[in-house]
Amino acid sequence: xxxxxxxxxxxxxxxxxxxxxxxxxxxxxxxxxxxxxxxxxxxxxxxxxxxxxxxxxxxxxxxxxxxxxxxxxxxxxxxxxxxxxxxxxxxxxxxxxxxxxxxxxxxxxxxxxxxxxxxxxxxxxxxxxxxxxxxxxxxxxxxxxxxxxxx
Amino acid sequence: xxxxxxxxxxxxxxxxxxxxxxxxxxxxxxxxxxxxxxxxxxxxxxxxxxxxxxxxxxxxxxxxxxxxxxxxxxxxxxxxxxxxxxxxxxxxxxxxxxxxxxxxxxxxxxxxxxxxxxxxxxxxxxxxxxxxxxxxxxxxxxxxxxxxxxxxxxxxxxxxxxxxxxxxxxxxxxxxxxxxxxxxxxxxxxxxxxxxxxxxxxxxxxxxxxxxxxxxxxxxxxxxxxxxxxxxxxxxxxxxxxxxxxxxxxxxxxxxxxxxxxxxxxxxxxxxxxxxxxxxxxxxxxxxxxxxxxxxxxxxxxxxxxxxxxxxxxxxxxxxxxxxxxxxxxxxxxxxxxxxxxxxxxxxxxxxxxxxxxxxxxxxxxxxxxxxxxxxxxxxxxxxxxxxxxxxxxxxxxxxxxxxxxxxxxxxxxxxxxxxxxxxxxxxxxxxxxxxxxxxxxxxxxxxxxxxxxxxxxxxxxxxxxxxxxxxxxxxxxxxxxxxxxxxxxxxxxxxxxxxxxxxxxxxxxxxxxxxxxxxxxxxxxxxxxxxxxxxxxxxxxxxxxxxxxxxxxxxxxxxxxxxxxxxxxxxxxxxxxxxxxxxxxxxxxxxxxxxxxxxxxxxxxxxxxxxxxxxxx
Numbered sequence: 014x015x016x017x018x019x020x021x022x023x024x025x026x027x028x029x030x031x032x033x034x035x036x037x038x039x040x041x042x043x044x045x046x047x048x049x050x051x052x053x054x055x056x057x058x059x060x061x062x063x064x065x066x067x068x069x070x071x072x073x074x075x076x077x078x079x080x081x082x083x084x085x086x087x088x089x090x091x092x093x094x095x096x097x098x099x100x101x102x103x104x105x106x107x108x109x110x111x112x113x114x115x116x117x118x119x120x121x122x123x124x125x126x127x128x129x130x131x132x133x134x135x136x137x138x139x140x141x142x143x144x145x146x147x148x149x150x151x152x153x154x155x156x157x158x159x160x161x162x163x164x
Numbered sequence: 165x166x167x168x169x170x171x172x173x174x175x176x177x178x179x180x181x182x183x184x185x186x187x188x189x190x191x192x193x194x195x196x197x198x199x200x201x202x203x204x205x206x207x208x209x210x211x212x213x214x215x216x217x218x219x220x221x222x223x224x225x226x227x228x229x230x231x232x233x234x235x236x237x238x239x240x241x242x243x244x245x246x247x248x249x250x251x252x253x254x255x256x257x258x259x260x261x262x263x264x265x266x267x268x269x270x271x272x273x274x275x276x277x278x279x280x281x282x283x284x285x286x287x288x289x290x291x292x293x294x295x296x297x298x299x300x301x302x303x304x305x306x307x308x309x310x311x312x313x314x315x316x317x318x319x320x321x322x323x324x325x326x327x328x329x330x331x332x333x334x335x336x337x338x339x340x341x342x343x344x345x346x347x348x349x350x351x352x353x354x355x356x357x358x359x360x361x362x363x364x365x366x367x368x369x370x371x372x373x374x375x376x377x378x379x380x381x382x383x384x385x386x387x388x389x390x391x392x393x394x395x396x397x398x399x400x401x402x403x404x405x406x407x408x409x410x411x412x413x414x415x416x417x418x419x420x421x422x423x424x425x426x427x428x429x430x431x432x433x434x435x436x437x438x439x440x441x442x443x444x445x446x447x448x449x450x451x452x453x454x455x456x457x458x459x460x461x462x463x464x465x466x467x468x469x470x471x472x473x474x475x476x477x478x479x480x481x482x483x484x485x486x487x488x489x490x491x492x493x494x495x496x497x498x499x500x501x502x503x504x505x506x507x508x509x510x511x512x513x514x515x516x517x518x519x520x521x522x523x524x525x526x527x528x529x530x531x532x533x534x535x536x537x538x539x540x541x542x543x544x545x546x547x548x549x550x551x552x553x554x555x556x557x558x559x560x561x562x563x564x565x566x567x568x569x570x571x572x573x574x575x576x577x578x579x580x581x582x583x584x585x586x587x588x589x590x591x592x593x594x595x596x597x598x599x600x601x602x603x604x605x606x607x608x609x610x611x612x613x614x615x616x617x618x619x620x621x622x623x624x625x626x627x628x629x630x631x632x633x634x635x636x637x638x639x640x641x642x643x644x645x646x647x648x649x650x651x652x653x654x655x656x657x658x659x660x661x662x663x664x665x666x667x668x669x670x671x672x673x674x675x676x677x678x679x680x681x682x683x684x685x686x687x688x689x690x691x692x693x694x695x696x697x698x699x700x701x702x703x704x705x706x707x708x709x710x711x712x713x714x715x716x717x718x719x720x721x722x723x724x725x726x727x728x729x730x731x732x733x734x735x736x737x738x739x740x741x742x743x744x745x746x747x748x749x750x751x752x753x754x755x756x757x758x759x760x761x762x763x764x765x766x767x768x769x770x771x772x773x774x775x776x777x778x779x780x781x782x
């Protein structure tokens with residue numbers, strides 16, 4: 014075996030001493046650390062309870078508010094229906110007529126029409142007088158004397 | 165050898181007993197939770213949860229312009245449970261000056277405000293009656309009698325306005341409760357009341373029962389107007405108050421549809437005024453006015469004289485709860501001549517210029533003699549002149565040119581003898597006998613509208629068909645329905661039908677134009693600015709003995725004659741003062757309503773000069 018090849022072989026590892034095994038107890042929390050944990054836990058529980066109470070209280074408050082709002086809404090709807098009925102009544106032709114007459118108005122007369130081609134006004138009765146028949150009542154008796162038969 | 169003593173024996177026994185007890189409890193708990201649980205939960209819920217009916221609002225009825233004719237407004241029915249009332253003490257509060265103060269001012273945080281004294285104003289039913297009577301507008305003694313006792317409940321008022329209920333509620337009288345209800349309101353009073361009808365509580369009429377249509381459109385459209393009641397389940401406290409945040413379940417009420425009518429409230433009101441005035445001035449029994457839209461068959465106004473408010477009708481103060489225009493029949497008289505002329509023109513048996521020799525009296529086949537309403541010498545008239553003069557002797561001659569069957573078929577085609585189908589109750593079909601049942605005289609009298617019975621609505625529809633170029637449109641008064649969500653559904657109508665030749669219809673309409681001119685019998689029916697086509701009718705009413713018992717005066721016409729938009733008919737039954745002729749009694753009413761209808765529909769006046777057929781021949 015050549016010298017070079019021998020020198021390339023790794024040297025055997027040196028035997029190291031085995032360390033002595035030491036068994037130690039797990040570190041125990043001190044009394045102070047336990048107190049903190051307990052207090053933390055208690056605080057957490059208290060926070061949960063308080064949160065639940067707050068949520069419940071708020072829920073109850075909201076429920077009351079909703080209840081009141083529903084009552085107010087129902088009342089408003091009822092008032093609206095009554096007011097609408099009063100408005101409908103006040104806007105009825107008969108009511109308007111009464112109010113207008115109270116204000117000194119008179120019913121409109123028959124409409125008159127102006128024909129531009131012939132420059133003539135047909136019909137029309139002034140509104141300042143009580144309404145008259147649109148066309149003067151003809152002397153029908155000339156054509157229709159005592160009723161004897163069907164016409 | 166001594167038996168070994170088992171350790172903890174006593175403890176084991178105790179533990180065993182405990183275990184057995186625990187097992188028993190578990191068993192019982194399981195029984196309660198699993199087997200009896202649902203029933204117990206239901207029972208508990210029933211004890212805590214109350215179910216309240218939410219009444220649905222009955223739908224409105226409105227006119228074509230949206231004017232409310234009938235509506236429902238919320239009210240309360242007031243109940244009193246006597247067992248809560250008999251030991252009630254009405255506590256009042258007075259301040260240091262002896263002045264009465266409200267509870268709100270007297271009590272703060274549940275304690276009396278210093279200086280305020282609580283006093284008892286009264287006890288039980290007597291006190292409740294004293295405070296409730298003025299609010300309910302009732303006699304205190306009578307109300308006290310009703311409230312006396314300590315059992316049962318009683319209704320002390322129905323349809324109480326909301327404001328009154330709120331004032332009652334503020335009194336906080338135990339046992340007094342209000343139940344939501346609806347009152348039917350007719351804001352226009354008597355306007356269109358025979359169309360609308362009225363409502364009453366369904367079933368035995370007890371308070372709380374829903375409203376139900378009893379007449380008019382309220383009856384025919386009841387299915388649409390009635391909504392669906394809702395239900396609310398809420399958890400209540402022992403004192404009866406709703407627990408906010410407690411169990412609550414609601415199925416909302418669905419209100420009824422709004423029914424839109426074709427009528428116009430303004431025209432309706434004017435028509436009612438006009439017919440009332442005419443009936444009064446002519447001392448007649450009753451009268452009707454109908455306005456129909458020629459192009460659609462929609463009723464624009466349908467007025468009866470002497471209309472009462474729906475509430476008065478419900479109370480039986482009106483002589484009839486229906487519309488005479490729809491339910492009554494009369495002999496149409498000369499307006500019935502239009503059928504004879506329509507038949508002749510349709511079958512080309514004669515034309516408007518056909519010459520007719522018209523004597524005052526004439527004897528036809530089978531020795532049947534007829535005469536005209538007024539004495540005159542023998543006239544040489546055209547067929548158009550016969551219609552304008554409303555000659556009976558001329559009409560029977562022209563009527564003889566067509567067969568009875570042809571005339572009868574024309575009557576039927578124009579709608580006589582059958583219901584129009586209007587959405588109103590109790591419509592009459594009239595009476596038109598078939599020709600094979602006509603006697604020798606009736607076959608002639610039917611030529612001028614006697615020996616037959618028609619309703620005013622049928623005659624109006626007949627003339628509307630003539631005015632609409634012979635096309636018969638379905639008569640209707642309900643335009644559409646609007647659901648609570650706003651969806652509008654048009655009513656379904658039968659398709660229009662051509663029942664008369666268009667040329668014959670337009671010729672006849674042209675012939676009718678002369679009626680309102682100086683040549684005709686109804687100058688009073690002319691509407692200024694518009695050419696008017698129409699026909700008068702005056703029919704003698706015969707009693708059982710064959711004697712004269714009054715007359716029916718009528719006029720029916722179309723406006724404007726050159727392109728009719730509206731047909732209006734006026735019928736006045738038994739006028740006893742002054743003239744009785746259709747032209748003079750019914751004509752002015754037509755003119756008044758016609759002028760208003762033209763203005764409302766914004767129909768421009770006639771501009772072309774009126775041309776008429778010659779009335780005289782030769």
